[in-house]
Amino acid sequence: EVQLVESGGGLVQPGGSLRLSCSASGFTFNNYAMHWVRQAPGKGLEYVSTISSYGGTTYYADSVKGRFTISRDNSKNTLYLQMSSLRAEDTAAYYCVKSDSSGWYDYWGQGTLVTVSS
């Protein structure tokens, strides 16, 4: 059974930093690209970032480019999102997502809430 378990969310002041983690199990982690998708309270889904299976290629939404860094440790089956220069508009539930090799998001974690507020 595929499981994605996020951690690391919490309350952080504007301008602060936070690192999210996602522990993956139930599939061959290093065979798949992984993603972060977020959802602000009461809002829709927003793509954040992608990392290729071996970490050589990364993509970012314009809204987080230069502030967030996605990475992975395939030896630990873990995905990360390092977030810095956080803003109030980054407040959201952050989901760790596995994609099928063809692109659709087939498994989602339960999400971890990040609140940026003073």
Add this chain to the structure above:
Amino acid sequence: EIVMTQSPATLSVSPGERATLSCRASQSVSSNLAWYQQKPGQAPRLLIYGAFTRATGIPARFTGSGSGTEFTLTVTSLQSEDFAVYYCQQYNNWPWTFGQGTKVEVK
């Protein structure tokens, strides 16, 4: 960036009736279109990929159709567990983008 537009924003349907949700892409995404269902307090769940292929375990009352720029998700005979928010997503052009969602509520 491809803009995905869903309509209507809210759909009021009685249990047992049919719901038809629309999703339009600002340019062709071929058949690279997925649908997700999200219930309150839960993560989204994959329903449909490739525009019409049901994901594992998804009941046959969920049907996806369309290609290019116009797509439809039909839920026949709505069950209580089907009242939720539904999102479409294109994965044809980077960045993958979502529609704003359609909430299916009890009439």
